[in-house]
Amino acid sequence: MLPNLGLLEERVLLLVMILEDAYGVSIAEAYEAQIGKSISVPAVHTVLKRLEKKGMIESHMGPATPERGGRRKRLFDATNYGYRVIADIRDQRLKLWSMIPKLNRYG
Amino acid sequence: MAKPTSSTPPEPPQWANRFLEWYCAEDLLDEIQGDLLEIYQHRAKDKGVSNANILFIKEVLLFFRPSSFKKKNPFENLPIMLSLFQSYFKTAARNIWKTKFFSSLNLIGLTIGFTSFLLIALYIQYELSYDRYHEKSDRIYRVAQVQKGNVFRGSDRFALAPSALGPAMEANFPEVEATTTLRVNEFLFTKDQETFYAEGLFCDDALFDVFSFEMIEGNGPAAIADPNSIILTQSFAKKHFGDSDPIGATLVMETDKSVVVKGILEDPPKNSHFLFDYITSFKNLSYYEPNEWDSNNYYAYAALKEGQSSEEFAAKLIQLDRQYLPKRDGKPVSESKFFLQDLEDIHLYSQINFEMAANGDIRYLYFFGAIGLIILLIAAINYLNFATADSERRAVEVGMRKALGARRRQLVQQFLGESILLSFISFIFAILLVSVLLPLLNNYLGQQISFSPGSDPKIFFGLLSLALLIGGFSGLYPAFFIARVAPVKALKGQIIGIYQKSNWLRNTLVTGQFVAAIALAIGSIVIFQQLKYVQNKRLGYNEDQVVYIPYFNSEVYKKSGLIREQLLENAQIEEVAISQYVPLNMYSSHAVNDWEGREEKERISIYASPIDYNYLDVYGMELAQGRNFSPEFPADSTDRYILNETAVQALGWEDPIGKQFNGGEVIGVVKDFHFQPFQLAIEPLYFILGTAWHFSRRGNFSIKIKDSQDLQATLSYIQTSVSDILPGFPLEFQFMDESLKQLYRSEHRLSRIFGIFTLLALLISALGLLGLVSYNVVRRTKEISIRKILGASAMGIVNLLSKDFLRLMSIALIVATPIAYLMAQKWLESFAYRITLSWESFMLVAVIAIVLTILMVGLQSLRAALTNPVDQLRN
Numbered sequence: 001m002l003p004n005l006g007l008l009e010e011r012v013l014l015l016v017m018i019l020e021d022a023y024g025v026s027i028a029e030a031y032e033a034q035i036g037k038s039i040s041v042p043a044v045h046t047v048l049k050r051l052e053k054k055g056m057i058e059s060h061m062g063p064a065t066p067e068r069g070g071r072r073k074r075l076f077d078a079t080n081y082g083y084r085v086i087a088d089i090r091d092q093r094l095k096l097w098s099m100i101p102k103l104n105r106y107g
Numbered sequence: 108m109a110k111p112t113s114s115t116p117p118e119p120p121q122w123a124n125r126f127l128e129w130y131c132a133e134d135l136l137d138e139i140q141g142d143l144l145e146i147y148q149h150r151a152k153d154k155g156v157s158n159a160n161i162l163f164i165k166e167v168l169l170f171f172r173p174s175s176f177k178k179k180n181p182f183e184n185l186p187i188m189l190s191l192f193q194s195y196f197k198t199a200a201r202n203i204w205k206t207k208f209f210s211s212l213n214l215i216g217l218t219i220g221f222t223s224f225l226l227i228a229l230y231i232q233y234e235l236s237y238d239r240y241h242e243k244s245d246r247i248y249r250v251a252q253v254q255k256g257n258v259f260r261g262s263d264r265f266a267l268a269p270s271a272l273g274p275a276m277e278a279n280f281p282e283v284e285a286t287t288t289l290r291v292n293e294f295l296f297t298k299d300q301e302t303f304y305a306e307g308l309f310c311d312d313a314l315f316d317v318f319s320f321e322m323i324e325g326n327g328p329a330a331i332a333d334p335n336s337i338i339l340t341q342s343f344a345k346k347h348f349g350d351s352d353p354i355g356a357t358l359v360m361e362t363d364k365s366v367v368v369k370g371i372l373e374d375p376p377k378n379s380h381f382l383f384d385y386i387t388s389f390k391n392l393s394y395y396e397p398n399e400w401d402s403n404n405y406y407a408y409a410a411l412k413e414g415q416s417s418e419e420f421a422a423k424l425i426q427l428d429r430q431y432l433p434k435r436d437g438k439p440v441s442e443s444k445f446f447l448q449d450l451e452d453i454h455l456y457s458q459i460n461f462e463m464a465a466n467g468d469i470r471y472l473y474f475f476g477a478i479g480l481i482i483l484l485i486a487a488i489n490y491l492n493f494a495t496a497d498s499e500r501r502a503v504e505v506g507m508r509k510a511l512g513a514r515r516r517q518l519v520q521q522f523l524g525e526s527i528l529l530s531f532i533s534f535i536f537a538i539l540l541v542s543v544l545l546p547l548l549n550n551y552l553g554q555q556i557s558f559s560p561g562s563d564p565k566i567f568f569g570l571l572s573l574a575l576l577i578g579g580f581s582g583l584y585p586a587f588f589i590a591r592v593a594p595v596k597a598l599k600g601q602i603i604g605i606y607q608k609s610n611w612l613r614n615t616l617v618t619g620q621f622v623a624a625i626a627l628a629i630g631s632i633v634i635f636q637q638l639k640y641v642q643n644k645r646l647g648y649n650e651d652q653v654v655y656i657p658y659f660n661s662e663v664y665k666k667s668g669l670i671r672e673q674l675l676e677n678a679q680i681e682e683v684a685i686s687q688y689v690p691l692n693m694y695s696s697h698a699v700n701d702w703e704g705r706e707e708k709e710r711i712s713i714y715a716s717p718i719d720y721n722y723l724d725v726y727g728m729e730l731a732q733g734r735n736f737s738p739e740f741p742a743d744s745t746d747r748y749i750l751n752e753t754a755v756q757a758l759g760w761e762d763p764i765g766k767q768f769n770g771g772e773v774i775g776v777v778k779d780f781h782f783q784p785f786q787l788a789i790e791p792l793y794f795i796l797g798t799a800w801h802f803s804r805r806g807n808f809s810i811k812i813k814d815s816q817d818l819q820a821t822l823s824y825i826q827t828s829v830s831d832i833l834p835g836f837p838l839e840f841q842f843m844d845e846s847l848k849q850l851y852r853s854e855h856r857l858s859r860i861f862g863i864f865t866l867l868a869l870l871i872s873a874l875g876l877l878g879l880v881s882y883n884v885v886r887r888t889k890e891i892s893i894r895k896i897l898g899a900s901a902m903g904i905v906n907l908l909s910k911d912f913l914r915l916m917s918i919a920l921i922v923a924t925p926i927a928y929l930m931a932q933k934w935l936e937s938f939a940y941r942i943t944l945s946w947e948s949f950m951l952v953a954v955i956a957i958v959l960t961i962l963m964v965g966l967q968s969l970r971a972a973l974t975n976p977v978d979q980l981r982n
Contacts, residue, residue, distance in 0.1 A: 024142035071141025
């Protein structure tokens with residue numbers, strides 16, 4: 001029985017899977033771009049930490065850049081487990097949504 | 108709107124940044140600060156700097172939460188530290204193993220140093236601890252006396268007291284808590300069929316009020332109050348009664364007095380200034396009279412009340428005669444002034460007349476302490492030198508490590524670790540060595556020194572910290588030089604510059620070592636020579652082939668004629684004499700104030716020795732003038748004297764024969780002979796014919812034996828003869844020459860111990876020299892090889908290398924010789940008869956030192972000189 005994810009967690013997980021270089025800044029900026037709402041870096045970090053703790057993503061340290069004042073970045077990738085969770089969520093959604101009679105009318 | 112692009116990127120508010128850096132954990136800073144800075148740049152570009160600033164500040168504040176903070180857990184580093192130490196340990200051990208030769212030299216030197224130091228420290232501690240066994244030891248005093256004008260053996264102080272002194276002190280001085288008067292005497296005992304001599308304490312009732320001897324069985328005070336009782340010490344009881352209970356058993360003293368064993372005493376500790384096997388009442392001494400002022404035969408001890416000042420009391424004590432002594436003919440009954448001696452100081456500081464047993468000497472302790480420190484210093488200097496030389500040798504290794512990124516701290520820790528590890532190993536070895544050697548030492552010195560970490564934590568941990576200190580310092584010191592190693596230069600081999608100073612220092616230290624070792628060696632030789640001189644000096648009488656038998660029993664005297672006859676039957680026995688003393692140690696002297704030609708008020712202090720007709724023969728003493736005692740002259744047995752040459756000189760006579768002396772007449776002059784230890788000059792002495800009055804209580808048989816092969820047969824003949832005539836009389840031969848050796852036992856010991864420590868010091872210094880030479884040779888291997896190639900001979904190379912060391916050695920000799928000379932001179936002055944310092948001994952040491960140096964340098968450099976230079980230059 002795979003666990004449930006909060007909305008933020010789901011979205012961040014999706015973004016990790018979408019982005020090639022997923023890290024704090026890139027996720028925050030992509031979130032703002034795709035969903036339209038701004039999100040603070042600390043919030044992203046918190047969610048990422050939670051997801052990593054749940055085993056859905058893993059991280060490694062990446063190269064440093066001068067833009068970051070010589071600091072390295074922590075890059076994230078989804079784990080197989082993470083993919084299964086996301087797939088499960090998608091299936092669940094699709095299943096329920098396909099049962100709404102009226103939704104077909106909206107395309 | 109075209110904004111001018113700024114040449115430098117915008118920066119977030121620094122205070123916020125710094126705040127972040129302050130609270131944030133190190134390992135999180137990368138992602139957090141990095142992300143914040145990056146997004147700041149993006150925002151600054153997209154929405155403007157002020158927007159970026161605001162958001163930056165906001166997010167820094169948002170990140171301020173527990174999960175970002177620096178962990179204060181001290182134990183988080185522990186597992187790392189542990190494995191790091193493991194690595195250091197392994198590296199250190201491996202390095203030590205790799206340089207086996209030098210490491211073991213080092214180890215040996217340091218171990219010897221620690222062991223010597225430890226043994227000496229234990230010995231000193233033991234000597235300082237004499238008489239502390241007693242509970243009141245800090246307020247117990249022996250009461251001794253000064254007799255002005257009566258100089259005996261170089262001192263007018265006597266450890267003795269009259270029997271009336273104790274009670275007089277208790278009666279008149281409230282400061283005194285208790286006094287006890289006692290004496291140690293040797294008596295003949297009979298138990299069932301066994302007879303034996305035993306030495307014990309004869310005392311008044313108050314012994315236990317002053318001293319804290321422990322009773323194992325029975326009531327102490329009651330037993331000594333009763334003259335029919337005796338207390339035995341534990342080991343004495345064991346020796347004569349085995350495992351059975353001696354309480355209630357009867358012993359017979361001196362063939363006529365029975366005493367019952369009423370108590371067992373715990374053995375008094377060996378570090379006491381008097382020892383004994385039993386305790387019994389004074390009343391068992393036939394000549395004992397309580398409350399008598401006339402004879403000083405006893406030892407008085409007083410315990411002052413707590414808090415009393417001994418100085419104040421001592422001042423009062425001096426007044427004793429004026430106020431408190433009973434008077435006789437208007438003058439106080441005793442002319443002595445009494446003074447106090449701290450109980451705890453007697454063993455080391457008291458060298459007055461009539462001590463109960465030979466005391467130690469504080470000067471020896473200082474002396475040995477100094478030697479111990481010197482040896483330790485030499486060993487430590489060695490260690491330091493080795494460590495420095497070692498780091499120099501490994502300069503290349505150090506350079507490489509630095510090039511590979513080793514931090515200075517790591518390097519220092521590495522060398523430090525090796526140094527401390529080796530030092531610690533030496534410490535362990537030293538402890539083991541001490542536990543093995545200590546019983547031997549105890550045997551040799553007749554003492555009871557014990558050592559274990561539990562019982563002597565001070566010394567144990569003291570030495571441990573010393574070891575760690577030496578190790579630590581030796582590890583740190585070269586670190587100064589390690590720090591300055593420039594990696595590139597070192598790898599190229601250009602390291603000379605940095606180590607110049609260390610070289611100079613090292614040479615100085617080695618020279619210092621040798622100064623100390625040479626001074627010790629010279630001292631050792633001098634002591635040895637003096638001792639030899641003392642032993643071989645013609646004593647003025649014949650001491651070999653003389654056996655003497657002391658006796659303490661009137662029965663023996665009664666049968667003495669018979670004994671002499673019987674002994675003379677044996678062809679090997681030449682002559683037998685009876686006398687009160689043997690020429691070993693006479694201590695009966697008195698003042699004479701009556702002789703021909705005496706000036707008003709003149710007095711002479713002269714030794715008296717009652718002898719018989721045969722005495723001079725037995726000892727081969729020659730007469731300078733006149734004749735021996737002879738039965739032909741009946742007056743001889745009443746008032747005729749034979750004086751020694753010193754006496755004649757002191758009396759100022761040219762022609763002594765026939766002169767009046769002390770109520771009698773002089774019939775002969777005997778050539779001077781030594782009857783006291785060599786520290787003292789020969790004093791005036793007279794012989795008289797002794798009578799039963801002199802000889803009955805105690806005396807000596809002196810037997811002259813022909814110089815023959817079968818000494819054993821003669822001795823057993825003597826034994827059987829005496830036991831036939833006196834069954835039950837325990838015979839104790841003494842050989843005159845053996846007893847003399849005993850007399851100088853402490854000087855002998857001093858010489859031996861000094862010699863041993865000198866050898867040790869020399870050994871350690873030699874090790875140091877060896878190490879230094881080896882390093883030197885190794886360092887100059889390339890130079891040597893090149894020289895060889897250019898045509899230098901092996902001898903030439905040896906010469907070159909020895910020059911430096913010979914120079915050091917010569918300096919050491921020049922410095923050491925005057926020091927040694929002065930100290931030797933000072934020591935010799937304490938002997939009345941002494942050798943003169945000859946330059947030969949100094950020369951001997953110098954030659955040995957130089958030869959040693961040449962040999963060592965020679966061996967090492969020869970090895971280098973003979974190797975194929977090509978191999979050496981390949982590196």
